[in-house]
Amino acid sequence: MSENSAFTRGWKRPPLIASPWLRWGLLIGGMVYLVLAFGTLDVNWDRVSAGLPRAQRFLGSFFPPDFTSRWEDIYIGIFESLWMTVVSTVVGIAVSIPVGLGAARNLSSRPVYLFCRGVLAVSRTFPEIILALFAVKLFGFGPFAGIIALSIATIGFYGKLLAEDIEDMDPVQAEAIKSTGASWLQWLNYSVQPQVMPRMIGLGLYRLDINFRESAVVGIVGGGGIGATLLTSFDRYEFDSAAAILLVIIGIVMLVEYSSGYIRQWVQ
Amino acid sequence: MLRIDNLTKRYKTGDTALKSVDLEIPRGQVLALIGPSGAGKSTLIRCVNRLVEPTEGKVSLDGLELTTLGTGELRRARRRMGMIFQEYALVERLSVMENVLSGRLGYVSFWRSFTRRFPQEDVTEAYRLLERVGLDHMADKRADELSGGQRQRVGICRALIQDPALLLVDEPTASLDPKTSRQIMRLICELCAERDLAAIINIHDVLLAQMFARRIVGLQLGEIVYDGDPDGLTADKLTLIYGEEDWEATIEKVDDEDDESSVEAELEAAL
Amino acid sequence: MSAKQQGELKVWQRRTPIQHWLNWAGWFIAVAIFVYCWQLVSDKTVWMFVWDAPSQASDMASRMVPPKWSYMSSLWRPVWDTINIATLGTMMAVVMAFPVAFLAARNTTPSVRFVRPVALFIIVSSRSINSLLWALMLVSIIGPGILAGVIAIGLRSIGFCAKLLYEAIEEIDESQVEAIVATGASGTQILNFGIVPQILPAFAGISVFRWDINIRESTVLGLVGAGGIGLQLNASINTVSWTQVSVILLVILATVIVSEWVSARVRHAII
Numbered sequence: 001m002s003e004n005s006a007f008t009r010g011w012k013r014p015p016l017i018a019s020p021w022l023r024w025g026l027l028i029g030g031m032v033y034l035v036l037a038f039g040t041l042d043v044n045w046d047r048v049s050a051g052l053p054r055a056q057r058f059l060g061s062f063f064p065p066d067f068t069s070r071w072e073d074i075y076i077g078i079f080e081s082l083w084m085t086v087v088s089t090v091v092g093i094a095v096s097i098p099v100g101l102g103a104a105r106n107l108s109s110r111p112v113y114l115f116c117r118g119v120l121a122v123s124r125t126f127p128e129i130i131l132a133l134f135a136v137k138l139f140g141f142g143p144f145a146g147i148i149a150l151s152i153a154t155i156g157f158y159g160k161l162l163a164e165d166i167e168d169m170d171p172v173q174a175e176a177i178k179s180t181g182a183s184w185l186q187w188l189n190y191s192v193q194p195q196v197m198p199r200m201i202g203l204g205l206y207r208l209d210i211n212f213r214e215s216a217v218v219g220i221v222g223g224g225g226i227g228a229t230l231l232t233s234f235d236r237y238e239f240d241s242a243a244a245i246l247l248v249i250i251g252i253v254m255l256v257e258y259s260s261g262y263i264r265q266w267v268q
Numbered sequence: 269m270l271r272i273d274n275l276t277k278r279y280k281t282g283d284t285a286l287k288s289v290d291l292e293i294p295r296g297q298v299l300a301l302i303g304p305s306g307a308g309k310s311t312l313i314r315c316v317n318r319l320v321e322p323t324e325g326k327v328s329l330d331g332l333e334l335t336t337l338g339t340g341e342l343r344r345a346r347r348r349m350g351m352i353f354q355e356y357a358l359v360e361r362l363s364v365m366e367n368v369l370s371g372r373l374g375y376v377s378f379w380r381s382f383t384r385r386f387p388q389e390d391v392t393e394a395y396r397l398l399e400r401v402g403l404d405h406m407a408d409k410r411a412d413e414l415s416g417g418q419r420q421r422v423g424i425c426r427a428l429i430q431d432p433a434l435l436l437v438d439e440p441t442a443s444l445d446p447k448t449s450r451q452i453m454r455l456i457c458e459l460c461a462e463r464d465l466a467a468i469i470n471i472h473d474v475l476l477a478q479m480f481a482r483r484i485v486g487l488q489l490g491e492i493v494y495d496g497d498p499d500g501l502t503a504d505k506l507t508l509i510y511g512e513e514d515w516e517a518t519i520e521k522v523d524d525e526d527d528e529s530s531v532e533a534e535l536e537a538a539l
Numbered sequence: 540m541s542a543k544q545q546g547e548l549k550v551w552q553r554r555t556p557i558q559h560w561l562n563w564a565g566w567f568i569a570v571a572i573f574v575y576c577w578q579l580v581s582d583k584t585v586w587m588f589v590w591d592a593p594s595q596a597s598d599m600a601s602r603m604v605p606p607k608w609s610y611m612s613s614l615w616r617p618v619w620d621t622i623n624i625a626t627l628g629t630m631m632a633v634v635m636a637f638p639v640a641f642l643a644a645r646n647t648t649p650s651v652r653f654v655r656p657v658a659l660f661i662i663v664s665s666r667s668i669n670s671l672l673w674a675l676m677l678v679s680i681i682g683p684g685i686l687a688g689v690i691a692i693g694l695r696s697i698g699f700c701a702k703l704l705y706e707a708i709e710e711i712d713e714s715q716v717e718a719i720v721a722t723g724a725s726g727t728q729i730l731n732f733g734i735v736p737q738i739l740p741a742f743a744g745i746s747v748f749r750w751d752i753n754i755r756e757s758t759v760l761g762l763v764g765a766g767g768i769g770l771q772l773n774a775s776i777n778t779v780s781w782t783q784v785s786v787i788l789l790v791i792l793a794t795v796i797v798s799e800w801v802s803a804r805v806r807h808a809i810i
Contacts, residue, residue: 172353172354172355172357173357173358173359173360175319175353175357176351176353176357176358176359176423176426177359177370177373178319178346179317179319179346179349179350179351179436180346180347180350180351180370180371180372180373180374180426180430181343181344181345181346181347181373181374181375181430182343182370182373182374182381183343183373183374183378185378185382186373186378186381186382187373189378189381189382190359190362190366190370190373190381191359194359194360194361194362195359195360195361197361198361
């Protein structure tokens with residue numbers, strides 16, 4: 001081997017995936033998929049181009065949005081969304097605490113664990129809107145159906161995270177309290193609760209935020225809240241009212257997010 | 269007072285941590301349990317208060333058979349065995365006082381403990397103990413604000429407020445510097461003497477064990493291979509417990525003085 | 540502090556009296572708000588329907604079995620559309636989120652005072668509006684169809700991806716960037732060699748994570764006419780064909796589980 005060849009060697013960045021078969025296979029597969037996906041998009045271009053001026057009108061309606069002409073409806077809808085959020089978050093978290101405790105592997109026996117994990121899996125699978133669809137069929141139109149849907153979704157979300165947090169806690173602190181002869185409830189109160197509380201408060205606030213956003217949606221299928229008002233204004237092409245509603249939603253979400261940041265710092 | 273008969277523990281993984289261990293500890297005796305990592309020291313003391321369920325054998329405290337107790341009875345029995353942990357095991361987000369009072373959980377009802385309304389005697393005793401270990405001014409600090417030595421003192425208070433007959437001490441000095449280690453060991457031994465408590469102290473530092481305990485038990489692969497006084501712990505015996513190594517430096521007798529020079533000597537010896 | 544001397548006794552309370560009352564007041568207000576909200580729920584609810592719900596539910600469940608498996612053959616296309624909505628929407632979002640994230644991250648934004656707030660506002664508005672609301676809007680503007688779904692998913696995901704991405708950018712190791720700057724690299728070269736390699740794993744992870752969420756969300760977009768399997772669900776419920784509904788639910792379930800599995804595998808491979 002002469003020294004020269006070491007200097008004349010070219011360099012190319014080594015490919016991300018080493019095997020050429022896999023690399024080219026993924027690339028070609030990806031291309032084929034994209035061609036097929038775009039091919040089956042079925043866009044009605046006439047309708048889209050007809051929509052462009054409407055899009056312009058919609059964007060224009062944000063400047064300024066019309067809060068006044070439908071203010072009564074907006075106010076009632078937003079207020080309904082807010083109390084639905086409060087009730088469903090409280091109820092959902094209250095139910096998810098026992099379920100979450102049962103779904104923590106280091107706390108409960110095998111059958112209880114499997115049962116609670118099953119409950120969580122079922123309540124997590126379907127999006128809020130599908131839950132709301134069925135709740136409306138069962139409980140009739142109105143906020144109660146929306147609350148049920150949001151509560152079930154909250155159980156799945158919060159229970160799972162609670163269970164995971166308990167599984168991650170420091171086992172030695174738990175052991176220490178157990179060794180004092182504490183009862184099971186005392187043990188929960190003195191070793192589990194202090195360890196998981198700050199994070200769970202943060203997640204509770206986060207869920208409150210999610211529930212508010214989702215409460216704006218369940219109204220579309222008749223589950224109460226601002227969603228119905230929004231649906232109506234879109235159906236009537238009253239874009240300026242719709243813009244107002246969207247701005248109110250964005251404002252409230254920002255407010256909740258901002259204040260929950262403060263509360264989280266405070267409980268640390 | 270504490271009797272361990274034929275205690276055996278096999279984990280689900282198939283590892284045998286303890287092989288028919290027999291041990292008897294009279295009232296007021298401080299016993300140091302030494303041995304290499306994985307010898308089963310931790311398992312042994314956790315089998316006593318059944319944080320780990322023994323596979324076979326009996327453990328009895330003052331004639332009360334512990335291995336067959338139901339949950340409620342076990343809780344009552346655990347009150348009589350205070351436990352001190354390696355990493356202090358304080359509940360970090362609770363205050364020092366709450367940590368100390370958690371030692372009384374076995375005595376008070378759930379509602380009282382939940383609302384933190386402990387009986388006045390307990391609170392008085394907690395303050396007395398904190399004063400004894402020099403931490404009464406820290407009572408309302410959160411446990412995670414304390415230094416290692418301070419945390420271990422709080423851990424000791426939590427164990428003592430249980431009014432135990434026996435202390436189970438799991439590597440009390442493993443996370444501490446040499447000087448604090450000695451202070452903690454001295455504190456534990458003094459308190460045991462004051463209250464006529466028996467103690468099993470798991471410790472990997474042979475020097476500290478010799479310095480403070482009057483009886484040493486050496487554990488190797490789940491079996492007791494040495495049981496006697498500290499002076500009898502010769503190089504041969506240490507080889508038996510830990511394996512081949514030059515033990516001369518370790519056996520060297522160090523005065524139990526708290527001045528800096530002896531700490532340095534100990535540091536040198538440890539190196 | 541919360542310890543106070545009462546004659547001879549040292550009393551301990553977890554909280555000072557003021558904290559104690561604030562605590563009670565806080566709980567009282569929280570409970571009052573909840574009760575008030577519950578009152579509003581109660582007013583708006585026909586309780587007769589609620590008491591009737593269990594029998595309704597069992598009735599509905601009994602009408603859902605056995606699932607009409609033959610209906611599967613007309614579901615393949617909607618499932619394909621659903622997956623496409625999620626995938627193309629995620630791709631669109633990722634492409635747009637990339638620059639937005641760089642504009643929003645404190646350490647890469649060209650102007651903290653002017654550009655960053657705009658980028659943050661884009662992120663917040665995209666995140667606060669549910670994909671279903673975006674779809675509602677788009678259907679009303681460009682008409683029903685898959686395209687509306689793709690754009691809705693895309694618009695909703697920009698905020699999510701950009702938020703996680705800009706947080707990742709803000710956490711990068713500055714010394715690596717410094718090293719590249721020290722070589723005399725230009726702005727885009729710094730980006731290419733100093734920043735992008737550090738955030739690429741996070742970026743890929745975020746994209747796959749969002750894709751998984753988008754599969755879930757695109758199953759329901761059909762409810763407002765934006766394509767995918769939700770259309771069939773809506774139609775089947777409206778025509779009370781419960782045996783078809785159960786097939787659709789099972790298909791959604793399967794899709795969600797498979798996408799979760801795929802995303803977990805891919806994320807595992809990346810990280």
